[in-house]
Amino acid sequence: MWRVFKKELLEMLRDRRSILFMILFPVLLFPLLFGGIGLFAAKAVQDAQNKVLNYSILNLQHHPQLVSDFAADAGFKFVSVSKNDFKRRIQSGELDFVLVLPESLQHAPLDVGQSKIKLYLNDASLNQMFTRVKEKTEHYSSLLQDDMLLQLGLETSQKDALMQPIKLEKVNLANEREDLGEKVGGFIPYFIFVLLLQGVVYLAADLGAGEKERGTLETLLLAPIPRQEIVLGKFFAIMVAGLAAALVTVGSFIGWGIGIGQGLAIHVISQFFSQIGMLDIVLMFLMLIPVVTIFTAVTLSLSIYAKSYKEAQTYMGYLMMLAFVPIILAMLPGVSLDSGWAWVPLTNVALAIKELIKGTMDYSALFAIFISTAVIGLWALLFCVKWFNKEKVLFR
DSSP: OHHHHHHHHHHHHHOHHHHIIIIIHHHHHHIIIIIIHHHHHHHHHHHHHHOOEEEEEESGGGOHHHHHHHHHOTTEEEOOOOTTTHHHHHHHTSOSEEEEOOGGGGSOHHHHOOOOOEEEEOTTSOOSHHHHHHHHHHHHHHHHHHHHHHHTTOOGGGHHHHHOSSOOOOOOOSOHHHHHHHHHTTTHHHHHHHHHHHHHHHHHHIIIIIHHHHTHHHHHHHSSSOHHHHHHHHHHHHHHHHHHHHHHHHHHHHHHHHHHHHHTTOHHHHHHHHTSOHHHHHHHHHHHHHHHHHHHHHHHHHHHHOSSHHHHHHHHHHHHHHHHHHHHHHTSTTOOGGGTGGGSTTHHHHHHHHHHHHTOOOGGGHHHHHHHHHHHHHHHHHHHHHHHTOHHHHTO
């Protein structure tokens, strides 16, 4: 078994693609996902806020102050339109929005009631138009409120009590780590599981179906080595690669999290990742060991069954889609380790990683997590060994 293990491991280390999946992907993917997407999102929001909007206002005479406020703002460019074609021009992209001012704006609100300004825009895309226009109208709405309070003989200080007699004030007792961990912690296992699968899928397909195509599997079977030792040697070689990917993934996750936070001068993110202790990092890695066992055994079984490398890749694609199910379950509301999910393989690991990131892990649940996941991993390994001993599977 160890000869087969050593042989497969040496071949793996000589294969540049193996190194790519085991090390480069985990190291490079996190900064691309977290840093790249974060920077892109921030730039997109900034561009939307700074974009000069082409607008028009119909019935300008009904509120000269509001018209002047838009005209004085460099972020808006007035375009003259008629009542008949402004909708067409918005849909064609010539205009960003049009305001239609009601006649009631010329009169006191207490006499005519609430005035409704109609905002016409194409809101199918993500933009900041409604927010930017609302800021203008809310300013004048606030001024009118103050005037009405004075007419009613009320002090301006009574405005809040009049408009909102009861206000619910939220006092969040969660610390920054728990709060941010709850928001992003559910997505971290998703990326970790994907990278782990990437670390074993290619190798499993190559050591099973790949050897069939190259004709080296028959030669290996003729060697004076029991079949169970052959499959175990392949299994442990793939598992070592998977564990290496797991170690690099967890390290990359923590390292890039701190680096991105400091590089972007985001103190909260940097502090959040720096608060994740060494014990939590070690526990994350240890919980990934049975997960890697499951992934290795299942992918190697599929590879052994496949007639060709291409067929094996097809099976691996379906497997990766199925692997998302337990992670999605872990992100659903009400799904937590203290509600019986600690015994559900893969889902429990995703939940535990989230709790470790938040700093709210109930360490007594680790027993259930390790036992349930290890049992499934052992069963998958025994199935893989039995599968490899079937002639009708090896030589389909």
